[in-house]
Amino acid sequence: xxxxxxxxxxxxxxxxxxxxxxxxxxxxxxxxxxxxxxxxxxxxxxxxxxxxxxxxxxxxxxxxxxxxxxxxxxxxxxxxxxxxxxxxxxxxxxxxxxxxxxxxxxxxxxxxxxxxxxxxxxxxxxxxxxxxxxxxxxxxxxxxxxxxxxxxxxxxxxxxxxxxxxxxxxxxxxxxxxx
Numbered sequence: 435x436x437x438x439x440x441x442x443x444x445x446x447x448x449x450x451x452x453x454x455x456x457x458x459x460x461x462x463x464x465x466x467x468x469x470x471x472x473x474x475x476x477x478x479x480x481x482x483x484x485x486x487x488x489x490x491x492x493x494x495x496x497x498x499x500x501x502x503x504x505x506x507x508x509x510x511x512x513x514x515x516x517x518x519x520x521x522x523x524x525x526x527x528x529x530x531x532x533x534x535x536x537x538x539x540x541x542x543x544x545x546x547x548x549x550x551x552x553x554x555x556x557x558x559x560x561x562x563x564x565x566x567x568x569x570x571x572x573x574x575x576x577x578x579x580x581x582x583x584x585x586x587x588x589x590x591x592x593x594x595x596x597x598x599x600x601x602x603x604x605x606x607x608x609x610x611x612x613x
């Protein structure tokens with residue numbers, strides 16, 4: 435058997451052999467065009483091209499639908515991931531809010547206890563202690579004390595410290611921003 439096909443279908447046979455070997459690439463011939471077989475001189479129609487075009491046009495909708503289905507599946511997966519992340523964030527937010535509530539409750543209770551402690555102290559001892567703490571804290575404690583008790587404590591304080599605390603307390607009770 436010869437390596438090169440001979441006879442009437444010699445070009446078709448050679449092309450088939452070359453195509454199997456992966457050597458030849460086909461050029462697109464317009465539909466309905468005729469060429470002549472160079473070895474035999476017979477016209478060759480492009481039935482194969484027509485079949486390819488029909489095949490491609492027949493599967494175009496199915497391919498598009500498949501592409502859309504794949505994209506939809508990917509979007510659904512991404513949506514599930516986003517929903518899971520939102521759920522985790524909501525859980526963390528709820529934990530944080532619970533922690534913040536407990537912290538605020540504790541601070542309020544500690545502040546109330548602190549005010550109660552200062553209200554039970556002798557005025558001269560309370561004045562001495564309040565002069566040593568931060569000015570804002572001392573003013574906050576004095577504002578929560580009964581006015582009579584706060585007045586006695588301020589009376590026992592150094593005049594500069596009492597004036598400083600009084601100005602802070604006055605600015606805290608203003609309804610409008612002083613600036």
